[in-house]
């Protein structure tokens with residue numbers, strides 16, 4: 015089996031290149047969500063470039079749409095479109111814009127404005143129940159995003175309808191654009207809050223492929239309620255000087271920083287492969 | 289005899305008829321099944337009905353999620369909330385993502401009379417009409433509502449539809465309803481002046497035209513139920529063939545049918561346009577008819593405005 019922990023580091027290098035080239039992007043959240051996307055796309059979700067019309071494919075919604083560079087890297091690496099396409103990222107007339115849009119193969123729904131993904135996911139999960147189909151719906155959210163009221167409307171309706179075919183993953187990196195989530199709008203009782211909406215909640219180490227894999231196996235086996243995986247991640251994970259720094263939410267690295275980041279990611283990838 | 293069938297009732301009828309043959313048709317409400325006349329649908333087709341509670345944002349996003357999985361989703365909620373509370377969900381999850389969701393705004397305009405500005409939807413044309421890839425329809429009577437709904441249950445593109453709460457007088461005769469999708473209906477012909485109206489105001493325009501006919505002023509009445517895409521050709525024809533245009537709508541004077549018509553007419557600058565609508569302020573309290581009369585949205589005043597315009 016492919017070493018997915020190493021894969022996640024190689025994806026980070028693709029992301030870094032994309033952002034450095036285009037001089038725009040949201041590198042901090044991209045790096046915190048890498049393992050989440052890797053484990054979903056390589057181990058858990060029933061999706062492939064050939065089956066995007068299959069009514070039984072799993073559904074994925076990237077609710078934290080600003081981490082689109084991470085999603086693009088994953089989709090390109092999984093063959094949804096040629097990697098060279100990403101040279102146009104954020105360029106004039108590109109379809110590879112700074113937030114997901116469903117003109118790009120592999121992307122189901124447009125996002126960018128926060129708080130939309132979970133209620134859309136509720137609709138997808140309801141459709142599966144209505145049609146007796148076995149696909150699952152996965153929604154990845156940020157933690158800053160949780161201040162949007164629409165997220166809680168969706169927590170409520172998913173709990174009400176006992177949508178055990180819906181899995182929400184929160185990239186809990188404890189930072190948002192202005193700083194610490196706990197200072198901006200705290201979520202310290204997040205697990206209890208989500209549980210109170212009749213969800214199954216699992217906490218996991220969010221930058222560990224194996225920990226996320228275990229959490230997803232549990233989530234898939236759980237019946238009678240939707241599952242929320244609180245993936246405790248590190249924003250900027252993989253590059254020491256970016257980690258846990260709110261400033262790297264959307265900073266573009268200088269040439270020196272770019273070189274240092276490339277070096278560090280290569281070392282981490284080699285370490286993970288060993 | 290006065291019509292007692294509200295347009296919202298007709299919407300329910302068409303949804304029921306369609307749901308019988310189409311298991312992919314789903315209806316969603318936000319604690320609004322009663323006001324939308326959809327209780328019967330919910331009872332008859334419980335597996336094709338989703339209640340989301342008082343949560344309009346959730347209502348629209350869930351509809352979009354269902355539609356992305358092959359459902360034909362009809363989300364019904366009071367027009368005031370649907371067009372403002374969930375505007376972003378309409379813009380992003382429905383229109384931008386291009387999901388087959390039909391947003392049904394009920395109790396539109398000032399249907400809720402004395403309930404105040406919170407319950408009026410006098411901005412919905414401006415709001416929903418500005419969203420790319422979202423069609424906007426305000427049908428006039430029960431017969432036209434049926435024909436429009438029969439199209440909407442079949443097509444695959446997003447749309448917003450607004451109807452009022454109470455039964456309105458018929459504009460057309462049963463079995464004789466000229467209707468072409470996205471084309472204004474010429475309700476009556478005339479060469480002197482054109483009245484362009486939508487929704488409940490079409491009947492008012494028709495009655496004003498009858499009053500004017502007694503004075504030998506012959507009005508064309510256009511039922512512009514298709515606010516978007518607006519039937520620009522019909523507007524330009526009116527500008528070329530008649531001496532003035534008067535627009536009539538149950539909407540704010542800003543950004544509604546009048547504004548859209550002016551934009552089209554201005555391209556050729558051929559004829560004067562006078563816009564009749566609700567003011568840019570919280571409307572006075574009262575029953576619809578009282579409020580309409582207060583703002584001059586009734587046949588006598590409309591007729592006198594038209595006559596003055598021609599005498600200028």
Ligand SMILES: [Mg+2]
Nearest residue numbers: 157158189190
């Ligand atoms: Mg965050």
